[in-house]
Amino acid sequence: xxxxxxxxxxxxxxxxxxxxxxxxxxxxxxxxxxxxxxxxxxxxxxxxxxxxxxxxxxxxxxxxxxxxxxxxxxxxxxxxxxxxxxxxxxxxxxxxxxxxxxxxxxxxxxxxxxxxxxxxxxxxxxxxxxxxxxxxxxxxxxxxxxxxxxxxxxxxxxxxxxxxxxxxxxxxxxxxxxxxxxxxxxxxxxxxxxxxxxxxxxxxxxxxxxxxxxxxxxxxxxxxxxxxxxxxxxxxxxxxxxxxxxxxxxxxxxxxxxxxxxxxxxxxxxxxxxxxxxxxxxxxxxxxxxxxxxxxxxxxxxxxxxxxxxxxxxxxxxxxxxxxxxxxxxxxxxxxxxxxxxxxxxxxxxxxxxxxxxxxxxxxxxxxxxxxxxxxxxxxxxxxxxxxxxxxxxxxxxxxxxxxxxxxxxxxxxxxxxxxxxxxxxxxxxxxxxxxxxxxxxxxxxxxxxxxxxxxxxxxxxxxxxxxxxxxxxxxxxxxxxxxxxxxxxxxxxxxxxxxxxxxxxxxxxxxxxxxxxxxxxxxxxxxxxxxxxxxxxxxxxxxxxxxxxxxxxxxxxxxxxxxxx
Amino acid sequence: xxxxxxxxxxxxxxxxxxxxxxxxxxxxxxxxxxxxxxxxxxxxxxxxxxxxxxxxxxxxxxxxxxxxxxxxxxxxxxxxxxxxxxxxxxxxxxxxxxxxxxxxxxxxxxxxxxxxxxxxxxxxxxxxxxxxxxxxxxxxxxxxxxxxxxxxxxxxxxxxxxxxxxxxxxxxxxxxxxxxxxxxxxxxxxxxxxxxxxxxxxxxxxx
Numbered sequence: 001x002x003x004x005x006x007x008x009x010x011x012x013x014x015x016x017x018x019x020x021x022x023x024x025x026x027x028x029x030x031x032x033x034x035x036x037x038x039x040x041x042x043x044x045x046x047x048x049x050x051x052x053x054x055x056x057x058x059x060x061x062x063x064x065x066x067x068x069x070x071x072x073x074x075x076x077x078x079x080x081x082x083x084x085x086x087x088x089x090x091x092x093x094x095x096x097x098x099x100x101x102x103x104x105x106x107x108x109x110x111x112x113x114x115x116x117x118x119x120x121x122x123x124x125x126x127x128x129x130x131x132x133x134x135x136x137x138x139x140x141x142x143x144x145x146x147x148x149x150x151x152x153x154x155x156x157x158x159x160x161x162x163x164x165x166x167x168x169x170x171x172x173x174x175x176x177x178x179x180x181x182x183x184x185x186x187x188x189x190x191x192x193x194x195x196x197x198x199x200x201x202x203x204x205x206x207x208x209x210x211x212x213x214x215x216x217x218x219x220x221x222x223x224x225x226x227x228x229x230x231x232x233x234x235x236x237x238x239x240x241x242x243x244x245x246x247x248x249x250x251x252x253x254x255x256x257x258x259x260x261x262x263x264x265x266x267x268x269x270x271x272x273x274x275x276x277x278x279x280x281x282x283x284x285x286x287x288x289x290x291x292x293x294x295x296x297x298x299x300x301x302x303x304x305x306x307x308x309x310x311x312x313x314x315x316x317x318x319x320x321x322x323x324x325x326x327x328x329x330x331x332x333x334x335x336x337x338x339x340x341x342x343x344x345x346x347x348x349x350x351x352x353x354x355x356x357x358x359x360x361x362x363x364x365x366x367x368x369x370x371x372x373x374x375x376x377x378x379x380x381x382x383x384x385x386x387x388x389x390x391x392x393x394x395x396x397x398x399x400x401x402x403x404x405x406x407x408x409x410x411x412x413x414x415x416x417x418x419x420x421x422x423x424x425x426x427x428x429x430x431x432x433x434x435x436x437x438x439x440x441x442x443x444x445x446x447x448x449x450x451x452x453x454x455x456x457x458x459x460x461x462x463x464x465x466x467x468x469x470x471x472x473x474x475x476x477x478x479x480x481x482x483x484x485x486x487x488x489x490x491x492x493x494x495x496x497x498x499x500x501x502x503x504x505x506x507x508x509x510x511x512x513x514x515x516x517x518x519x520x521x522x523x524x525x526x527x528x529x530x531x532x533x534x535x536x537x538x539x540x541x542x543x544x545x546x547x548x549x550x551x552x553x554x555x556x557x558x559x560x561x562x563x564x565x566x
Numbered sequence: 567x568x569x570x571x572x573x574x575x576x577x578x579x580x581x582x583x584x585x586x587x588x589x590x591x592x593x594x595x596x597x598x599x600x601x602x603x604x605x606x607x608x609x610x611x612x613x614x615x616x617x618x619x620x621x622x623x624x625x626x627x628x629x630x631x632x633x634x635x636x637x638x639x640x641x642x643x644x645x646x647x648x649x650x651x652x653x654x655x656x657x658x659x660x661x662x663x664x665x666x667x668x669x670x671x672x673x674x675x676x677x678x679x680x681x682x683x684x685x686x687x688x689x690x691x692x693x694x695x696x697x698x699x700x701x702x703x704x705x706x707x708x709x710x711x712x713x714x715x716x717x718x719x720x721x722x723x724x725x726x727x728x729x730x731x732x733x734x735x736x737x738x739x740x741x742x743x744x745x746x747x748x749x750x751x752x753x754x755x756x757x758x759x760x761x762x763x764x765x766x767x768x769x770x771x772x773x
Contacts, residue, residue, distance in 0.1 A: 120587040192598050200591040204584040230594055234601035242609065242711065249700045251707035253609060259618045259704050268605060 038122035039537055040107050043129045045433060047104025048426075050133055051097050056500070057140075058092040061085045063497055066457075070490040072478035082474035083157035088139075090160030091180065093414065094276065095187050096136040101422050102283035103132070103194045106222040108433065110198055112528035112535060113216045115207025115544040120200035128193030135187030142179035156180035159472065161273060162243075164254030164265035169247050178247060181240045188237040195229035198222055207527075209546040213307075214566075216526045216549070217300060220307050221286035228279050228314045236272035239265060263328060270321035278317040281413065282310060284421035285352060288374045291428050292356050294524045295371035296363030299550060299562070302355040309348035309355075316345050326397045335394045342392035346385060353382055368522070369443030373424035376451055380416030387412065387462070402472075405465025411458050423450070423503070430507070431517030435533040439514065442506040449499035456492025460485050525550035588749035596756045599719075603760055606715055607767055610708040614772050617703035623773045626696040633684035634765055637720075640677035641758040644751050647671040648744075655741030664741070668734045674754070675727040678720055685717050709768065716764050719757045726750055 025033075034042060065085050068077040077085070111119055119125045142155045156176045158166045167177045202223045206215070215223075243265075245251040252258035254265045293300045300306065322330060322338045330338075356378050365371065387409040391397050400406060423446075430438045464482040476482060520529040529552055531540055548554055548562035614623075647670035654663035689710075692698045698706045730747060733739040739747075 121591055124591070192595075196591050196594040196598070199594045200587045203590045204587045206584070226594075227597075230598040231601045234598045235605045238602040238605035241715075242606075245700065245707065245711055251700050251711065252704050253707055253711075259613075259616045260707075261612070264609065264612060268609075271605075 038126045040111050040119045040122065040125060041535060043125050044104045044108030046129060047100045047107060050136065051100035051104060054092050054096040054136060058089050058097055059497060059500060061089040061092070063493055065089065066490040066493040068474060069486050072476055072483055074475050077474060079474045080157065084155040086472060087156045087159055091139065091156065094160060095184060096139070098280045098414070098418060099187070099191055100132060102225070102280060103191065105283060105287065105425055106198055107194070109429070109528060110201055110219055110222055111205065112531070112539055113219050113526050114202065114205060114210050115527050115540060115546065116201065116205035117539050119197050120204050121197050124193050125197050128190040128197065131190030131193065132187045135183045135190060138186060139179060139183035142176055145179070161269045164243070164262040165256055167243060168255055178244070181243050185237055185240045188233045191229055191233050195226035198226035207544050207546065214546060214549050217289035217303065217306055218286040221282045221289065221310050224310045224314045225279055225282045228275055228282070228317070231318065232272055232275040232279055235268055239268035239272070266325050266328060267321070270324045274321040274324060275317045277413065278313055280418050282313065284418040285310070287421045287425035288356060288377055290526065291370050291374040291424050292359050294522050295366045295368055296360045298359055298363040300355070301358035303549065305351055306355055309351040312348035313345060316341060316348070320345060323392050323397070326394045327401045339392055339394050343389060346389055349385055353378060368427070369438070369440055369447055370424045370427035372447050373420050373427065377417055377420040377424065380412060380420065384409065384412035384416050400465060402470055403465040404461050404469045404471060407471055408458050408461035408465055411461070415454060415458065428522070431521045432528055432533045434511050435517050436510050436514035437517045437521060438510045439506050442502060446499050446503045446506060449495055449502065453492045453495030453499055456495060457489050460488045460492070520552070525552045527551055586745055588745060589752065592749045592752045599756065603715065603763070606712045607763060610712045610767055610772065613704045613708050617705045619703050621696050621698055623705055626692055626698055627769060627773050629769045630684055630688060633681050634761065636677045636684070637681040637758055637761050640674045641755055643670050643673040643677065644754050647674060648748060648751050651741060651744050651747055655744055660741065668731070671727070671731055671734060675724060675731055678724045678727060682717065682720055682724065685713065712764060713768060716760055719760070723754050723757050727754070
């Protein structure tokens with residue numbers, strides 16, 4: 001321990017430690033501390049809690065749709081309600097579940113992992129959270145406040161990408177689209193603020209010895225994501241402003257009557273929309289990058305390659321958007337470009353998959369629930385990537401565009417990769433966030449039920465797609481051979497629902513009476529495990545000094561520190 | 567423990583100076599803002615000559631030379647103000663340097679205000695004489711959006727410049743606030759730089 005100083009033992013208790021848990025506080029004072037907080041950990045937890053609530057809401061929306069589709073000629077939902085449900089399900093899942101989850105993890109973990117006491121701009125951090133939160137509540141208020149076509153309360157119903165000219169005033173009367181556009185602008189401002197903060201934190205707040213290439217990969221990937229957010233969410237904000245100009249000021253951006261081009265909206269939306277997938281998936285990779293080495297008892301394989309691959313994915317992802325638009329009618333060179341650029345994404349992604357496997361190879365793997373979710377992620381992400389390559393071929397895409405094959409493909413990415421990683425991360429860091437371990441027994445039930453449900457739903461969903469079942473239809477005639485697949489898909493959805501309820505129960509129960517976690521339950525190596533669980537408001541009593549990528553390894557194994565080899 | 571770790575771990579330079587948080591954050595904001603402007607510029611360029619009815623840019627737009635000179639020279643004055651503040655923090659002649667700062671800063675705000683007033687006059691002419699509004703045609707929609715987006719950035723910049731000016735006039739601004747002032751100046755330079763792009767697209771290429 002020449003000069004590595006890590007405050008593993010909690011050296012002091014300051015007054016004002018975790019005010020919410022002190023007995024002298026009334027619930028009003030506790031609420032006040034949470035609402036007015038600028039602490040990155042509390043904001044991180046609020047992001048994650050907010051995402052969990054909306055995960056349940058969007059899950060219920062999905063279940064209602066699956067009930068409707070389980071049998072042919074069903075009248076469980078009306079067509080109008082069905083349209084609102086798939087719009088709200090998509091918008092919620094992307095903007096109110098995926099984004100808050102990944103930003104919540106970044107908020108909570110990035111300062112801890114680089115040995116900082118908070119984010120670089122704590123008040124901007126609080127502002128970003130509340131903008132995101134208000135965006136979500138604003139969107140859902142549309143159920144009550146927006147006057148729809150029928151004159152009653154209504155929600156947006158034009159799919160989560162709101163293709164023009166359907167969103168123009170002539171076709172979407174009432175205020176539903178205004179709620180949608182404004183909600184996305186608000187949450188977009190929040191997201192951009194959070195990304196600015198992550199970048200400033202990583203560049204300005206690293207502790208002594210934490211060079212860029214000693215940062216944990218989670219920090220690297222969140223930095224890459226933050227950079228991607230800046231150039232990805234902004235085009236969406238710009239396009240939504242244009243839509244609002246059209247709707248409120250009578251502009252003609254996407255109004256084909258006045259020479260405007262709806263295809264321009266397609267481009268603008270997917271310039272946001274495709275990199276958005278990587279904005280969501282890179283932080284999911286980041287979680288796997290921490291979980292897999294810890295539970296394989298090996299340092300990550302190919303750290304520089306992982307960093308380069310992340311930057312490569314972020315860069316390539318900016319040039320693939322029009323593979324969502326092969327059926328729009330682009331020129332042959334245009335199609336060819338987007339086929340090739342999309343195929344190129346497979347290269348850095350493949351590097352990552354090989355590196356995760358190489359990390360596990362020869363390791364002493366501990367199959368905790370967190371690790372199980374991470375391993376399932378690697379396998380499922382590979383499959384999701386393979387259907388992605390199929391869909392990136394323009395002729396194949398022409399055949400299957402807007403069928404359930406596409407729905408199955410992107411849910412394989414969003415659920416099979418991102419949601420699995422989020423669960424993996426929750427099982428891994430829940431002990432750090434609350435001081436209590438999640439029950440592994442309930443966790444294994446959660447894992448196996450969720451895997452079963454996931455594969456029932458999304459493996460079988462490919463087949464009606466290949467049989468030509470279009471997306472967005474609220475019902476269908478019998479006799480196309482779609483019924484039995486839709487029943488399996490629907491049953492799988494309910495199995496997933498049960499698994500998520502089990503997980504919610506596990507979180508509440510473990511929080512109330514789970515086993516004490518202690519500062520470092522997994523024998524891990526990054527700095528967040530060097531402080532108590534949950535960490536004190538100031539994170540580290542003494543600023544840590546690190547000498548390698550695995551500072552806690554150096555401290556636990558002073559006879560064989562990492563910095564000798566790096 | 568310390569005996570075992572005989573060779574001291576190779577730290578990065580112990581006195582690493584982290585870059586200023588404000589500057590890094592502002593650069594990130596500028597990247598995001600550039601992306602927003604880029605989308606509006608693409609929309610503008612895409613719709614050049616696609617309006618179904620008049621008036622066309624050539625008929626109604628006049629090149630705002632004076633405005634442009636005012637806005638671009640405000641970048642120079644704000645740089646001179648920054649330099650004065652820097653001098654105030656190092657030299658003994660603090661008071662005169664602070665006065666120079668206030669003067670240059672006031673110049674910057676004034677030039678920004680002239681630019682904004684020029685835009686207001688241009689818009690008044692376009693609306694009342696030429697009958698061009700957001701609703702008229704694609705040119706109107708894209709023109710008011712792009713120029714208006716830039717003007718709204720000028721307004722935000724002017725509000726912040728005015729705050730600093732008030733602080734400077736009331737003696738609340740001190741040389742140690744230099745780094746915060748630099749962050750604001752960076753934003754102002756960005757607003758000026760964007761005008762070069764907007765000017766080129768709207769008044770040179772689009773006309």
